[in-house]
Amino acid sequence: MNPRAAKALSAMGKLGISPETVRPVLKNLFKLYNRNWELIEDDNYRTLADAIFEVQEEKLTAEKKEVRINEGSGASFKKPPSGGVPEDQVSSTTSGVQKGSSVTRIVESSSASANPTNEPRCFATDEAPSGSKRKKPVQENRFADEGNSSAQPKRRALRLVDESDDSDEGNRRAIVLWEKQPEENSPIFAIPTSPIPKASEKASYRKNDITNGTEKVKISLVGQTSSNEDLPRFIYSPENTIYESAYLHISLARIADDDCCSDCIGDCVSSSIPCACARDTGGEFAYTQDGLLCEKFLDACISMKVSEEKHYKFYCQDCPFERAKSAHMPEKCKGHLSRKFIKECWRKCGCNMQCANRVVQRGITRKLQVFLTGNDKGWGLRALEELPKGAFVCEYIGEILTNIELYERNQKNIGRDKHVYPVLLDADWATEGVLKDEEALCLDATYFGNVARFINHRCFDGNLLDIPVQVETPDRHYYHVAFFTKRKVEALEELTWDYLIDFNDESHPVEAFECRCGSKYCRDVKGKRKV
Numbered sequence: 001m002n003p004r005a006a007k008a009l010s011a012m013g014k015l016g017i018s019p020e021t022v023r024p025v026l027k028n029l030f031k032l033y034n035r036n037w038e039l040i041e042d043d044n045y046r047t048l049a050d051a052i053f054e055v056q057e058e059k060l061t062a063e064k065k066e067v068r069i070n071e072g073s074g075a076s077f078k079k080p081p082s083g084g085v086p087e088d089q090v091s092s093t094t095s096g097v098q099k100g101s102s103v104t105r106i107v108e109s110s111s112a113s114a115n116p117t118n119e120p121r122c123f124a125t126d127e128a129p130s131g132s133k134r135k136k137p138v139q140e141n142r143f144a145d146e147g148n149s150s151a152q153p154k155r156r157a158l159r160l161v162d163e164s165d166d167s168d169e170g171n172r173r174a175i176v177l178w179e180k181q182p183e184e185n186s187p188i189f190a191i192p193t194s195p196i197p198k199a200s201e202k203a204s205y206r207k208n209d210i211t212n213g214t215e216k217v218k219i220s221l222v223g224q225t226s227s228n229e230d231l232p233r234f235i236y237s238p239e240n241t242i243y244e245s246a247y248l249h250i251s252l253a254r255i256a257d258d259d260c261c262s263d264c265i266g267d268c269v270s271s272s273i274p275c276a277c278a279r280d281t282g283g284e285f286a287y288t289q290d291g292l293l294c295e296k297f298l299d300a301c302i303s304m305k306v307s308e309e310k311h312y313k314f315y316c317q318d319c320p321f322e323r324a325k326s327a328h329m330p331e332k333c334k335g336h337l338s339r340k341f342i343k344e345c346w347r348k349c350g351c352n353m354q355c356a357n358r359v360v361q362r363g364i365t366r367k368l369q370v371f372l373t374g375n376d377k378g379w380g381l382r383a384l385e386e387l388p389k390g391a392f393v394c395e396y397i398g399e400i401l402t403n404i405e406l407y408e409r410n411q412k413n414i415g416r417d418k419h420v421y422p423v424l425l426d427a428d429w430a431t432e433g434v435l436k437d438e439e440a441l442c443l444d445a446t447y448f449g450n451v452a453r454f455i456n457h458r459c460f461d462g463n464l465l466d467i468p469v470q471v472e473t474p475d476r477h478y479y480h481v482a483f484f485t486k487r488k489v490e491a492l493e494e495l496t497w498d499y500l501i502d503f504n505d506e507s508h509p510v511e512a513f514e515c516r517c518g519s520k521y522c523r524d525v526k527g528k529r530k531v
């Protein structure tokens with residue numbers, strides 16, 4: 001036996017996976033990666049292990065699923081036997097076939113004319129909700145270059161959103177397909193899918209990258225499912241997107257010349273005289289040259305949010321948040337925290353992308369991992385490396401909703417979906433004046449979001465702080481929400497932030513959960529809570 005194959009079998013053996021299970025998957029990966037052992041051995045055989053788990057998950061779901069291909073084409077999926085695509089189905093067309101252990105569907109396309117654009121022909125990995133009519137899926141193509149090796153096949157991520165029941169947000173589902181670019185006229189190509197497993201499957205997840213290649217770094221997911229720890233269904237996105245009615249106007253023309261630094265070159269933060277972009281933060285940049293938050297700025301933000309809450313509260317005369325709950329009889333405003341903003345350089349600025357005043361817009365750079373917390377909080381987020389105080393972790397990404405949309409969405413979902421806690425974009429309502437409904441916004445990561453949707457709440461002493469960040473628009477009714485470490489955080493320590501939930505506010509659109517944060521300052525004091 002090839003010594004490298006023997007080593008792979010032995011590495012999988014240590015994870016308790018038998019050689020019989022490994023062999024067919026390994027064989028397919030080997031072909032998929034054009035005999036490139038390095039890609040298989042990379043990261044301690046991670047790709048191989050992931051491929052094996054995916055095949056096992058697929059086996060579990062296969063009996064329940066019947067997947068249909070592009071209605072009207074008459075073609076249908078065939079389920080390959082475990083271990084990927086059988087040789088006999090691909091041998092005559094090897095060049096056009098992406099084979100591998102993660103291949104779960106084979107699409108037969110009768111000819112190029114049947115599918116002249118070579119667009120993907122299939123989507124459903126799950127049954128439509130009963131009684132609903134399946135509509136044409138909304139399709140968004142995104143090209144993702146996976147890995148640096150030229151030997152690795154170029155893959156295209158296709159996101160298909162099944163909006164089969166648009167009266168029910170909870171039933172929207174995202175299906176992510178990975179497809180090798182089919183070669184010209186190739187009659188058969190295979191599409192591996194990333195099925196979102198069901199609770200009952202009790203499968204082990206060891207997903208390589210929950211971001212589907214949309215972030216600069218991979219973010220793994222580890223954990224064991226159980227009946228109440230199902231992986232939430234959502235679409236991963238590295239940036240906010242308007243749901244429907246939110247008003248948000250981004251244009252270069254709206255950034256005044258004296259609100260940017262078009263004359264700067266290189267890095268603004270290392271310049272001896274701070275440029276215009278430091279004006280909003282009192283003439284000093286919020287960041288250090290190392291890309292961390294300045295201690296003074298961070299400490300001021302912490303104290304505004306936590307210790308002196310009352311001093312920084314603004315009470316609206318006509319509160320858009322209360323108006324959303326009841327337009328005719330709005331309750332009195334309960335107050336909004338006025339917050340300090342970071343202002344980053346942007347496109348009209350002359351500095352480069354490495355300028356230390358561009359941190360949040362460069363995206364996630366730390367090694368993060370989604371994991372099962374094991375203490376009734378569901379999934380959580382942690383870093384695989386030590387994080388210094390003031391380090392940027394990630395943005396809170398979600399759908400940009402008006403408060404009215406949020407309220408309506410939550411009314412529909414009462415008692416159904418487990419909701420991610422939304423973030424109200426009210427940090428500068430004090431100076432925005434009277435806001436129209438379409439300008440009073442929030443972010444909801446329930447169906448569409450990034451890794452921040454996994455960050456759990458901790459009363460008062462969470463290790464992260466959410467800070468408003470102005471990037472591309474001077475209007476502060478829309479801004480970014482970025483998480484920074486409040487102190488040094490050890491590797492593998494759970495990352496948490498204070499959602500600022502009022503556990504007694506029964507009128508909040510999202511029902512508060514029973515807090516299990518474990519903090520000695522826990523505000524959920526109803527007595528029945530157990531950590």
Ligand SMILES: C[S@@+](CC[C@H](N)C(=O)[O-])C[C@H]1O[C@@H](n2cnc3c(N)ncnc32)[C@H](O)[C@@H]1O
Nearest residue numbers: 377378379420453454455456457513515516517
């Ligand atoms: C933003 S999500 C966090 C990720 C979530 N744990 C999951 O598994 O998807 C917020 C939800 O997590 C749970 N959660 C977060 N913090 C919690 C806490 N301190 N105690 C109990 N549940 C918590 C609640 O169900 C809450 O609605």
